[in-house]
Structure formats: structure tokens, C-alpha cells
Amino acid sequence: MSVVEIQGVSKEFKGGTVALQDIDLQIEQGEFVSLIGPSGCGKSTLLRVIGDLIEPSRGAVTVNGKSARQARQDHDYGIVFQDAVLYNWRTVAKNVALPLELAGWSRERRQARVEEMLDLVELRGFADHHPWQLSGGMQQRVSIARALSFDPALLLMDEPFGALDEMTRERMNAELLRIWEASKSTVVFVTHSIAEAVFLSTRIVVMSVRPGRISKVIPVDLAQPRGTATREEPRFFELATEVREALHLGGHVEVPA
Amino acid sequence: MASVAVERPAERGVGVKRVGSRGVLLLVVLGVLWGVWEGFRAIGIHYGLTRPFTVDATSMPHIHDMFKALFERPNAEGPLLIVTLLEAAAFTAKEAALGFAMGSVGGFAIGALLAHSRMLQRGFLPYVVASQTVPILAIAPMVVIWFTNPNSTFHVTAWVAVAILASYLTFFPVAIATLRGLQATDHRAVELMRSYAANRWTVLWKLRFPTALPYLFSALKISATASIVGAIIGESPTSIAGGLGGAILNFAQFYSFQPQNLWATNIVAAALGIAFFLVVVGAERLVLRHAPENVA
Numbered sequence: 001m002s003v004v005e006i007q008g009v010s011k012e013f014k015g016g017t018v019a020l021q022d023i024d025l026q027i028e029q030g031e032f033v034s035l036i037g038p039s040g041c042g043k044s045t046l047l048r049v050i051g052d053l054i055e056p057s058r059g060a061v062t063v064n065g066k067s068a069r070q071a072r073q074d075h076d077y078g079i080v081f082q083d084a085v086l087y088n089w090r091t092v093a094k095n096v097a098l099p100l101e102l103a104g105w106s107r108e109r110r111q112a113r114v115e116e117m118l119d120l121v122e123l124r125g126f127a128d129h130h131p132w133q134l135s136g137g138m139q140q141r142v143s144i145a146r147a148l149s150f151d152p153a154l155l156l157m158d159e160p161f162g163a164l165d166e167m168t169r170e171r172m173n174a175e176l177l178r179i180w181e182a183s184k185s186t187v188v189f190v191t192h193s194i195a196e197a198v199f200l201s202t203r204i205v206v207m208s209v210r211p212g213r214i215s216k217v218i219p220v221d222l223a224q225p226r227g228t229a230t231r232e233e234p235r236f237f238e239l240a241t242e243v244r245e246a247l248h249l250g251g252h253v254e255v256p257a
Numbered sequence: 258m259a260s261v262a263v264e265r266p267a268e269r270g271v272g273v274k275r276v277g278s279r280g281v282l283l284l285v286v287l288g289v290l291w292g293v294w295e296g297f298r299a300i301g302i303h304y305g306l307t308r309p310f311t312v313d314a315t316s317m318p319h320i321h322d323m324f325k326a327l328f329e330r331p332n333a334e335g336p337l338l339i340v341t342l343l344e345a346a347a348f349t350a351k352e353a354a355l356g357f358a359m360g361s362v363g364g365f366a367i368g369a370l371l372a373h374s375r376m377l378q379r380g381f382l383p384y385v386v387a388s389q390t391v392p393i394l395a396i397a398p399m400v401v402i403w404f405t406n407p408n409s410t411f412h413v414t415a416w417v418a419v420a421i422l423a424s425y426l427t428f429f430p431v432a433i434a435t436l437r438g439l440q441a442t443d444h445r446a447v448e449l450m451r452s453y454a455a456n457r458w459t460v461l462w463k464l465r466f467p468t469a470l471p472y473l474f475s476a477l478k479i480s481a482t483a484s485i486v487g488a489i490i491g492e493s494p495t496s497i498a499g500g501l502g503g504a505i506l507n508f509a510q511f512y513s514f515q516p517q518n519l520w521a522t523n524i525v526a527a528a529l530g531i532a533f534f535l536v537v538v539g540a541e542r543l544v545l546r547h548a549p550e551n552v553a
Binding site: 081087091103 | 443445446448449451452453454455459463464467470545547
């Protein structure tokens, strides 16, 4: 059974903008799939359709074999946005515990899990800090810990590192891969960055603009686990080139760096 | 990963120093105001100014006379003025505190209700706003007749009626701030809640209410002082003589003989307003201490 199954999904916004057109996509257990494309290609919309935060105009989405709505209600996915979206009045620990609180976990279970999660994102010792005391990269790791805290089968990420500087971003990429391997989750990852997509993904979905369509799907056969050396392999550059060309073919719009 | 420097807005020692320099600043400002008053008075009397008003010992008593009046007896056999005024202030504070509490709770309820539904907001917000154009003196007789008639099943003592009048001034800022604060949430924070399939109540208490708190406290600061004004004004139509409102009316009658007494009363009323304000500021510091950037 696929974790995500998207069949014939289209989305038109009020005013007639076609954000998505005839999207078909299957994502299997344990995959790391990146959605890449120029601004306005609907990649964030597609992510929100999977998460049942936006309703498609046509087509069907199933997550874990259920309707997207049911999956949302069953807490089947965690989501990470471009901004960490932490609640400033809560400590780091309480931010991570938020979804657990809403799911009715007991205090002891929550505490144990929060500790586990902070270990995973290497923020042990920051439990009692407040978000405004952390750097952008650390905040985003709190947000990842929060998204993974209830052990969702699926992790949706909407340009999570887009606001970070290049150095921090590369470090976060490596960390995310480590977390992905440790948590055995399935990831759908929206990005602007070709290098990021190639480095992280097992499969890259290239989208084009107006209307938002899938123009190419590129499997990434780089060996796991990946590290700094991966970025210097010839295969890395070949794949990056392939993605870049697909982006050029897909649209007459400026191509992101 | 290298830990990031944790920025504390102020170390303890620095904080004490800041409080100290604030105190000095306060004294300097008070001194300047004093000087401006006495200076204008001296010039006005010397040159016989009649604009913007006739300056003489009655229109502008010495400031030291105002403070001196506090420790004199307006009636030979009566208590010191300050004793009378502090008793009056305590009475007015009781009315204002109840009015503030009722107005804040009511204002919050109204704001939350209007935030809940756009239709309610469209329908009722204009009337909430319009309510503030009706002067408190115009509604006072109705409040008195409705709520203090001993023949009614539900009736209250006169000071509670004053509190009701004070609440009329305090609910408005709170209602507007609650409405705005509850709608000020970041749309992504709301999306996050949706991704957890959180219901309306959860979103309200875990997200919207904490977001609204800084707005709420700004309004409560306005309401705190407004509740004093409301209580003082409300005392005259309810015929309460024991509060600051009564004292003001009384000393206003004898202004031409003893102007300093009315001024002294005003000083006490202002001090009461400041005290109410500071209580709210203290509560704000306490409640919002974990989000210092939210404290105005």
C-alpha cells in the first residue's frame, strides 16, 4: 500500500487560477520525495492537498489507504513550514509536546517522548528555553521534533530550510537525512533548491508552472547514507543537471538557482 | 552544534540601575512641571495676564499649598483632609475595581463572541461602538432605576450601581482588543492546528487566547484608569457622597474659598488611577514574562 496516492488531482482557486492540473503521484513507504519547481507551480498547494489543508477541486488523495481528511483526523502526518511556527509563550519542550497534548497523551508519556525527540534533533538541554532564545536553525529543529513527536507515518515539509543561510541549510540537510533514517518515516519535501533536492531525495518530482503539472519524475540513485562527499560525486552533478534541464523544459519562467 | 548565545534583556544589576535612573527621570519631570506651573503663575500675576485665563491665587494655587492642604483640617473639628480623601479613595477604588472586573469579563465575552462569527461582528460591532457615544451621565438614571429599586427582585446597593456604570466605560477597550487579538493569529499557526485536527475550542485556548493576551493587557491598562473615571462620575447621579466623586463636588462648591482642596482631591484621584494602572502592568509582566517582546 502506498503511503500517498494522488489520482487526477486538480485545483482551481477562486478567480480561475489553475494551481494544479491532473496530478498523479504515488509515494511509497520510506521514500523521500522532493517537489521542485518555480514559484507558482503549485508545489506547496500539492503538499497542502496531501495534508487536507486545501481541498482539491477534482481528483482523489489517499494517505495510508484512507481519505486525506481521515488521515488528518488520525494524526497520520506531521508538518513543517518554512517558518518554524513555534508558539512563543511555550517552552521548547511544550512546543514539541503540543500535538501530544492535543492527542490526549498523559504527562509522563509526553515528557518521555519529548526527551526522546530533543535527543533526536540534538537539542537536549534546551527543553526549558523559549523559542526566541534559539537561532533559526535550532527553531526549525524544534519544529521537526514537534512534527515527528507523535510518530506519524508521513512527514510533510514546506521549504523548511528556505529561510536559513546556505551553511546552516547544508548542515540541516545532513541532519534531516539522519533523522529520516532513524525515524523510518516517509517524507514529502517542497524546495526551490536543486542541490537540496538531489542531496536529500530518493525521487524528485519536477513541476512546471501555469498550470501546475508534473513535468518529470527523476529517481535519485545516490548511495545511502549520504554525506558531504555526496555533494562532490560526479553523479550528484549529473542529477543536478538533469533536474535543471527538466525545470527549463517545464517552463518559460526563470529557473531557480 | 554550537549553542547560541541566550540573550537576556537585562541582568539583575542592570535592572536595578534602570529602575533607579527611571526614578531620577520621574523626579526631574515632576520638578520641571512644578517649575512651569509656578513660573507661569508668577509671570501671570506679575503682568496681570487675562489670557488664556485670569491668573491669580484662586485659578492657580501654589503646588505646595495643594500638598499642604492634605495635612490640614477643612473643618476645624473634622479630620485631616488626607484622611477624608483616602477614605473616599478606598470607597471609589472598591466601586472601580468591581466595575473593572465586570467590564473586563463582559468585554472579553463580547469580543470573543464577535470574533467567533463574522456575521455577529457585522451586526453588532456598530452598536458596541455607538454605546460609547452615549455619555455615562445619560445612562446613570436608568441604571439607578433598574437596579437599585428595593421593590425589584434583583436590586443592588448604590455603590454596585456605580460599579455597573464604571463597567460601561471599561468593557469597550477590552471588547475591541479581544476581537483584534483573537484574530491576530498567524495563519500558519492556525494551519498547524488544523493539521492536528484541533477543534475550535482547542484553537481558541491553545492558540488564539495566548496570542490575544498582549492586546488584552494594552486594553486592560486603558480600562483600569477608565474604571476610576467611571466610578467618580457615576457617584453623582447615584447620590453617593462618600467617594472621590462626592469630595470633588463638595470642594468644587467651595473652590473660590479653598481652591487647594479641590486640587488636592485631584492629586489623590490621579494617584488612585496610577495605582490601578500599575497593578495591571504588574500582572502583565507576570503573565507575559515568557514572551518579553510582547510586553509593550
